[in-house]
Amino acid sequence: MTQARSHFQEELRIIPAGWAVAAVIAFAVCQVAFNVLIPTYVGPHDLPPRPVMPLIGIVGGLFLAALLLLTGYVYADSKRRGMNALLWTLLVIVIPKAIGFIAYFLLRKPLLAPCPNCRWPIGSDYAYCPKCGYAAIPSCANCGRPIQRDYMCCPYCGKAVAATAT
Numbered sequence: 600m601t602q603a604r605s606h607f608q609e610e611l612r613i614i615p616a617g618w619a620v621a622a623v624i625a626f627a628v629c630q631v632a633f634n635v636l637i638p639t640y641v642g643p644h645d646l647p648p649r650p651v652m653p654l655i656g657i658v659g660g661l662f663l664a665a666l667l668l669l670t671g672y673v674y675a676d677s678k679r680r681g682m683n684a685l686l687w688t689l690l691v692i693v694i695p696k697a698i699g700f701i702a703y704f705l706l707r708k709p710l711l712a713p714c715p716n717c718r719w720p721i722g723s724d725y726a727y728c729p730k731c732g733y734a735a736i737p738s739c740a741n742c743g744r745p746i747q748r749d750y751m752c753c754p755y756c757g758k759a760v761a762a763t764a765t
């Protein structure tokens with residue numbers, strides 16, 4: 600339980616500061632709108648009884664802030680996973696009823712892992728490190744098909760691979 604909680608807090612930390620500031624501002628604007636602006640312009644007689652408007656302000660403000668934080672999370676998370684951050688951020692904003700967010704969490708790529716040779720982040724489907732050329736998925740030098748690091752010969756073409764698979 601505590602581990603899940605600290606993982607959640609760690610995930611929250613990737614939200615860019617700009618998005619967090621925007622969430623705070625959105626919450627504040629909601630409070631001003633529902634407590635000051637709307638009562639001033641609409642007039643007290645056309646409004647629901649006293650505690651309703653501040654309550655709408657708080658609930659609406661929290662909803663808006665959570666939406667901004669979640670969108671900021673999608674932006675940072677898609678970026679660190681080597682996905683198109685701008686495209687996914689636009690998609691989760693544009694697609695209604697949270698379907699964009701659901702699609703994102705279903706379709707997001709696994710986290711990039713550091714290259715064992717140079718620490719550059721590489722995707723799970725990369726065959727080679729884009730920075731140093733390290734073979735993340737070793738392949739047979741003869742037929743080019745993926746093989747395991749401890750194979751002595753290629754299971755597809757039968758050539759000895761111990762010397763070539765580096």
Ligand SMILES: [Zn+2]
Pocket residue numbers: 714715716717718719728729730731732733
């Ligand atoms: Zn590398």
Ligand SMILES: [Zn+2]
Pocket residue numbers: 739740741742743744753754755756757758
């Ligand atoms: Zn082969």
